[in-house]
Amino acid sequence: MTELIFRDDAYARSCSARVTLADDRGIRLDRTVFYPTGGGQPGDTGVLRLASGEAIAIVDTVKGEAPDEVIHILAPGSTLPAPGAEVTAEIDWQRRYRLMRMHTCLHLLCAVVPGAVTGGQVSDGKGRLDFDVPSASLDKEAIAVRLNELIAAGHDVSPRWITDDELAAHPELVRTMSVKPPVGAGRVRLMEIKGPGLIIDLQPCGGTHIRNTAEIGPVAIGKIENKGRQNRRINLAFAPP
Numbered sequence: 465m466t467e468l469i470f471r472d473d474a475y476a477r478s479c480s481a482r483v484t485l486a487d488d489r490g491i492r493l494d495r496t497v498f499y500p501t502g503g504g505q506p507g508d509t510g511v512l513r514l515a516s517g518e519a520i521a522i523v524d525t526v527k528g529e530a531p532d533e534v535i536h537i538l539a540p541g542s543t544l545p546a547p548g549a550e551v552t553a554e555i556d557w558q559r560r561y562r563l564m565r566m567h568t569c570l571h572l573l574c575a576v577v578p579g580a581v582t583g584g585q586v587s588d589g590k591g592r593l594d595f596d597v598p599s600a601s602l603d604k605e606a607i608a609v610r611l612n613e614l615i616a617a618g619h620d621v622s623p624r625w626i627t628d629d630e631l632a633a634h635p636e637l638v639r640t641m642s643v644k645p646p647v648g649a650g651r652v653r654l655m656e657i658k659g660p661g662l663i664i665d666l667q668p669c670g671g672t673h674i675r676n677t678a679e680i681g682p683v684a685i686g687k688i689e690n691k692g693r694q695n696r697r698i699n700l701a702f703a704p705p
């Protein structure tokens with residue numbers, strides 16, 4: 465079991481930790497700031513610094529089989545640290561911050577486009593969501609204007625925890641059909657984006673988010689692609705400065 469620091473503090477860039485296991489799959493730590501691939505968000509990259517000053521490059525992060533198990537993947541040919549070794553775990557913050565901004569932007573896109581989300585992916589600098597809607601209902605310019613308005617308005621983004629039972633009683637909270645909320649632990653984390661007197665988006669999400677929509681900055685809508693019957697893919701990217 466790994467203490468997931470990013471879950472409570474997405475802005476934590478580094479932490480001290482102890483190696484609990486190191487094998488050919490990667491390194492497990494007792495606590496980590498590294499987000500593992502999941503919910504459409506890529507895993508973090510970065511370094512583990514040993515007391516000797518040696519830095520071990522982490523090229524990807526994934527989930528293990530055990531609950532809350534995080535596997536830090538090394539570059540090929542790296543030397544494994546010994547179990548028990550004290551390290552400083554440090555993510556590539558510039559990259560993670562771009563992923564957090566784009567991830568949170570996809571929540572806003574959910575709020576702008578009515579319809580079930582059938583898939584999605586965040587990558588460095590861009591993102592996409594698939595919606596089960598007829599194509600005629602999507603106006604690219606109108607979506608871009610509304611999305612950038614919500615970003616610029618500087619709405620708060622914050623977590624709210626509910627019980628599994630409360631979530632089961634409100635199935636409408638689950639917007640994304642492709643990502644099942646992590647139920648079974650007794651409670652589920654919702655992410656809420658709130659404006660004055662209204663909830664803009666509220667849905668279960670285990671990813672990392674920024675605190676305020678203004679941090680996203682201007683975005684541009686790319687192609688709206690036809691991905692099968694009633695399945696439209698909306699691509700977006702950070703607007704060039």
Ligand SMILES: [Zn+2]
Binds near residue numbers: 568669670671673
């Ligand atoms: Zn999210």
